[in-house]
Amino acid sequence: MSKREFDNAFPDYNGENLLGADSSINSEFAGKIRGHVSRMLDALENGLSKGVDWKNYSVYTGTTGVAYLYFHLYTVLDDCQEDRFLKKALSLLEPCLTHLGLRRVSFLQGDAGPLALATVVYHLLGRSTAKQDCLERLLEMKTIVYDDHCLPEELLNGRIGYLYALLFVNHHLGADTIDKLVVYRVYETVLKNGRQFAKEERSKFPLMYEWHDKKYLGAAHGLAGILYLLLQIREPVYQKYSHEWIEPSIEMLMTLRFPSGNYPSSIGSASGDKLVQWCHGAPGWVPTFCMAHKTYGEPKYLDEALKCGEVIWCRGLLRKGYGLCHGSAGNAYAFLSLFRATNDQKHLHRACQFAEWCFQYGSHGCRNPDRPLSLFEGLAGTIYFLTDLLKPMKSRFPAFEL
Ligand SMILES: [Zn+2]
Numbered sequence: 001m002s003k004r005e006f007d008n009a010f011p012d013y014n015g016e017n018l019l020g021a022d023s024s025i026n027s028e029f030a031g032k033i034r035g036h037v038s039r040m041l042d043a044l045e046n047g048l049s050k051g052v053d054w055k056n057y058s059v060y061t062g063t064t065g066v067a068y069l070y071f072h073l074y075t076v077l078d079d080c081q082e083d084r085f086l087k088k089a090l091s092l093l094e095p096c097l098t099h100l101g102l103r104r105v106s107f108l109q110g111d112a113g114p115l116a117l118a119t120v121v122y123h124l125l126g127r128s129t130a131k132q133d134c135l136e137r138l139l140e141m142k143t144i145v146y147d148d149h150c151l152p153e154e155l156l157n158g159r160i161g162y163l164y165a166l167l168f169v170n171h172h173l174g175a176d177t178i179d180k181l182v183v184y185r186v187y188e189t190v191l192k193n194g195r196q197f198a199k200e201e202r203s204k205f206p207l208m209y210e211w212h213d214k215k216y217l218g219a220a221h222g223l224a225g226i227l228y229l230l231l232q233i234r235e236p237v238y239q240k241y242s243h244e245w246i247e248p249s250i251e252m253l254m255t256l257r258f259p260s261g262n263y264p265s266s267i268g269s270a271s272g273d274k275l276v277q278w279c280h281g282a283p284g285w286v287p288t289f290c291m292a293h294k295t296y297g298e299p300k301y302l303d304e305a306l307k308c309g310e311v312i313w314c315r316g317l318l319r320k321g322y323g324l325c326h327g328s329a330g331n332a333y334a335f336l337s338l339f340r341a342t343n344d345q346k347h348l349h350r351a352c353q354f355a356e357w358c359f360q361y362g363s364h365g366c367r368n369p370d371r372p373l374s375l376f377e378g379l380a381g382t383i384y385f386l387t388d389l390l391k392p393m394k395s396r397f398p399a400f401e402l
Contacts, residue, residue: 065375106161219284
């Protein structure tokens with residue numbers, strides 16, 4: 001079988017300073033990024049002008065994902081086009097807002113994504129009635145999240161994806177926008193369900209979850225994504241759970257590392273050390289280990305994140321393409337997490353080299369994604385990553401890192 005990745009022929013870090021003023025990327029590379037972003041945005045808009053699938057309104061591969069990119073451009077690019085970007089975001093969001101079923105609760109695949117993003121965009125445009133309406137509808141879904149026993153916990157489709165939506169709103173509009181009691185109850189429900197399932201399965205992990213009968217480990221469907229978001233809740237009253245259940249789960253996961261530094265996609269996976277991508281494998285684990293290091297202060301968690309970085313550098317230029325979920329741009333975000341955690345420009349250099357790869361979008365013979373313009377599989381995600389590189393200390397993997 002042919003390799004899943006291209007050989008990485010880029011030179012590793014040689015000590016040069018990559019930063020300019022205000023911890024932004026230096027002006028030479030910033031100019032390069034802006035040139036490619038402008039060209040790629042033209043290609044994206046040209047693609048959108050040929051037709052949009054309005055039935056798919058998800059952040060993951062639908063219209064809200066592209067709206068999220070425009071919102072991101074508003075926050076990162078300071079070129080007097082702010083309103084233009086916000087209005088474009090709204091033009092992609094509004095067609096779906098009136099007919100959401102309020103049954104699918106996650107940010108990435110459900111109704112919480114469009115509602116949370118629209119809440120923030122309406123706020124920025126000063127449209128308080130529309131903002132309040134979206135916020136109330138987002139909160140209407142909380143009863144499903146509290147009570148529906150069939151709901152999975154994972155980030156892409158489940159309960160922790162709803163927690164992300166709540167934290168996204170609070171991050172952009174202020175920590176008290178959404179009542180903390182709602183946030184805490186979702187957090188407690190995810191913890192309680194993970195504890196109960198681990199006991200039922202007699203798992204050696206204090207917390208365990210499953211999706212489609214598999215105990216996934218990666219960011220999209222598994223423990224990496226769930227634990228990362230659980231670690232965001234840092235109230236002293238929850239310290240006990242954090243130390244008794246969350247930290248030992250992370251330690252237990254460290255025992256599953258392959259010699260390469262990569263991780264299996266699920267417990268008992270027979271596929272071996274194959275996937276190095278955000279959704280399955282080491283790239284999705286880096287933010288979780290960095291967050292564990294920040295939370296517990298133990299160097300071993302940062303060491304673990306750094307080991308992940310090595311395998312991503314070697315095997316992260318994927319034949320699957322340049323996207324966020326299972327592509328080179330998504331893998332590059334792991335280097336940005338490591339840079340923010342260590343301040344070591346080696347990791348920023350590696351992200352820049354992956355950006356160089358993304359500048360040549362479409363020229364390496366990669367597989368064409370099913371949704372080629374989308375945020376998580378396609379061009380919108382690559383543009384999102386490249387613009388994040390302009391201010392690397394502020395970069396965050398969308399719909400995941402906070
Ligand atoms: Zn994926």
